[in-house]
Amino acid sequence: MINDEELIKLALLIKNEEDDELAKLLEAAGFLFVPVLLKYILGAEDKLDDTLQNDYEETWEIVQKLVKRFKNRKPPKAVISVYLNKRSFKSAMADKVVPELRKTFFGLFDEFNAKWSGPESFDYRTKSYRDIEKWLKGLPKLMDLTTKDAVAKLVQASYEDGKGIKWLERELSNLPEFERKRARTTSITEGLRMYSASEYEAFMQNxxxxxxxxxxxxxxxxxxxxxxxxxxxxxxxxxxxxxxxxxxxxxxxxxxxxxxxxxxxxxxxxxxxxxxx
Structure with a gap:
């Protein structure tokens, strides 16, 4: 039987292989500065994965309290949403993940700016930069709404046909909203968004x-x-x-x-x- 240490080594090996494959895909796709881009994507992925794992633990604690209060009747979706507002997800996103994405934007802007011999200083007054800041500030809320909707549906479903708390615990732990796959997909999507946004900004300021x-x-x-x-x-x-x-x-x-x-x-x-x- 495989022990914990061997399991961790195997997991890291698989992740390293996946990271290498991602780098190859980015290069084949025509993206520039792949080592830099990959570093930023993986940094955001780690921060987001930690945030999602913590969110799962907080959510499960809240859900248990919710179910204990609503023993004999299904709680309305609005009530579930209020309970879930007690999570620290949005603030954790704003404090840990968004700064990583902002760092990605500016780091890649510097790369593009140097490649095309752009101006020495960055103009913070452009509309496109303000739009990116607006997007980054709204990202925690956007992701939070997705999680709350999925959890609310699951909680309400647990009251049907006597499924109960054990079923709810199992299904909650398997929700895609808390998986590392979500962290990876989101970090790639947002990392590539920062790539294009920074490239566009480098174009506009040159x-x-x-x-x-x-x-x-x-x-x-x-x-x-x-x-x-x-x-x-x-x-x-x-x-x-x-x-x-x-x-x-x-x-x-x-x-x-x-x-x-x-x-x-x-x-x-x-x-x-x-x-x-």
């Missing part, structure tokens, strides 16, 4: 860049047809791309709907002023 070209990563399973069709679309740097009928400034722009943003592997290329002469 007078030598006048346009941008949308590039679709080929070889991705089940690609979005609209994203494939957008490959090669070139516009002025301050104009919007039209992708699958939606307008956006860059891939994974907060302007996009979730269905056009999540799991997007597209990227941009700059159009230099010297190329237009």
């Amino acid at each position: 007078d030598s860049i006048v346009g941008k070209t949308w590039r679709h990563t080929h070889g991705i399973n089940d690609p979005r047809k609209g994203h494939e069709a957008a490959d090669g679309q070139t516009v002025a740097k301050d104009e919007l791309f039209i992708v699958n009928g939606e307008s956006c400034r860059y891939p994974r722009d907060p302007m996009l709907s979730a269905k056009e943003s999540i799991h997007c592997h597209c990227f941009m290329e700059p159009v230099l002023i010297e190329e237009t002469k």
Whole structure:
């Protein structure tokens, strides 16, 4: 039988292999600065995973108290939501995860800025930067709503057909909202969002860049047809791309709907002023 130490080593080996595979995928997709990007993604993943694990423990404690109070009747969803407001999830996200993503934005901006010989100072007054800050500040609430909705449905379901507290404990522990997979998927999605946002910001703050070209990563399973069709679309740097009928400034722009943003592997290329002469 495998012991705890061997199990930990095996888990770390699997994670390292997954990280190496992610790096290969990012390189194949055409992303720049992959070692830097990967470092930021993994940093956010670790912080988010810790936050989700702590959230599970807090949620289970709250749920037990809730069920104890509502022994004979199903609690309304609104009441469950009020109970779940006592969790520290949103503040933990704001204190631990959001700073990691903000660090990702500025770290990658420096990389892009250096590559394209941009200005020495960062202009904090741009609308695109304010939009990213707004997105980051709203991310904890967005993720919290998803968790609360899933937990509320589970709690209410536990009152049906006498499923009870043991069933609820088992199902709660298996909720995707608390799994490391959520931490990984979110950190990749948000890390790539910061990648594109920082690249766009580097374009906007650089007078030598006048346009941008949308590039679709080929070889991705089940690609979005609209994203494939957008490959090669070139516009002025301050104009919007039209992708699958939606307008956006860059891939994974907060302007996009979730269905056009999540799991997007597209990227941009700059159009230099010297190329237009």
